[in-house]
Amino acid sequence: MGAAAGLTALGADSARPPHGTGKPAWAVPTPRARPVIHPTPTPTPTPTPRPAPWTPAKLTAVEKPVRELTQLNPPPPPQSIALTIDDGPSPLWTPRVLDLLAEHGIHATFFVIGEQVKEFPKLTRRIADAGHQICNHTQTHPISIGSMARKRVRKEIVEAHDRIADVTGVVPQFFRSPGGAWSKTILELVAEHGMLPIDWAVDPRDWARPGVGHIRRTLMKGKAGNIMLCHDGGGDRSQTLKALDTVIPKMKKRGLTFVAL
Numbered sequence: 132m133g134a135a136a137g138l139t140a141l142g143a144d145s146a147r148p149p150h151g152t153g154k155p156a157w158a159v160p161t162p163r164a165r166p167v168i169h170p171t172p173t174p175t176p177t178p179t180p181r182p183a184p185w186t187p188a189k190l191t192a193v194e195k196p197v198r199e200l201t202q203l204n205p206p207p208p209p210q211s212i213a214l215t216i217d218d219g220p221s222p223l224w225t226p227r228v229l230d231l232l233a234e235h236g237i238h239a240t241f242f243v244i245g246e247q248v249k250e251f252p253k254l255t256r257r258i259a260d261a262g263h264q265i266c267n268h269t270q271t272h273p274i275s276i277g278s279m280a281r282k283r284v285r286k287e288i289v290e291a292h293d294r295i296a297d298v299t300g301v302v303p304q305f306f307r308s309p310g311g312a313w314s315k316t317i318l319e320l321v322a323e324h325g326m327l328p329i330d331w332a333v334d335p336r337d338w339a340r341p342g343v344g345h346i347r348r349t350l351m352k353g354k355a356g357n358i359m360l361c362h363d364g365g366g367d368r369s370q371t372l373k374a375l376d377t378v379i380p381k382m383k384k385r386g387l388t389f390v391a392l
């Protein structure tokens with residue numbers, strides 16, 4: 132509660148409306164104004180995106196990661212639900228996930244890995260350009276991060292931040308720890324770097340390929356206010372895609388609205 136309020140101090144990047152405003156996307160007055168990343172004076176060959184300024188905010192560490200949308204300030208409208216997509220970008224699966232989200236007309240939140248952002252900058256920009264939220268999921272996705280020393284955690288956070296900002300111009304406002312491993316150190320550093328720690332309430336363990344039916348059934352248990360976890364990285368995501376293709380329209384029929392953080 133109230134933890135997100137401090138983020139308003141972040142409003143750094145006025146050129147990119149839904150991003151970098153320090154508020155969840157639903158709190159931004161111009162809905163889904165398309166962010167202009169590369170103003171297109173035709174003859175100029177691919178202008179280098181300008182890195183967003185690195186402005187560590189002075190936030191108090193929150194005690195617990197956010198699992199429900201109601202913990203955000205301001206909270207989204209009551210019938211909202213959030214789909215988060217982790218461990219990309221993946222050259223094979225991310226484009227298919229993006230196509231699927233576009234087909235169903237929804238926005239999601241992508242927790243990307245810095246090393247992959249470096250390897251696939253265009254794909255990362257495509258995620259941002261489509262209006263999805265881009266967030267920090269560390270530089271190398273160390274699953275032992277919960278027991279890592281402060282210096283190494285800081286490096287994981289800062290390197291991913293710089294990579295994302297450099298490639299997309301987006302200042303990440305949200306952080307998810309690999310495997311949902313949290314420590315006091317992680318939470319403090321996440322706050323120090325002006326981000327909110329994000330967990331999830333619904334986990335179909337799609338990364339383990341438990342079958343389309345299992346993924347679908349678990350996701351369908353999602354309720355208004357939940358943050359749901361899926362993946363576009365880490366291997367074959369065809370089960371995830373198949374499940375989402377039916378889950379998204381069913382949830383919309385129930386009156387739920389998908390929101391990006």
Ligand SMILES: [Zn+2]
Pocket residue numbers: 217218268272308309310
């Ligand atoms: Zn992950």
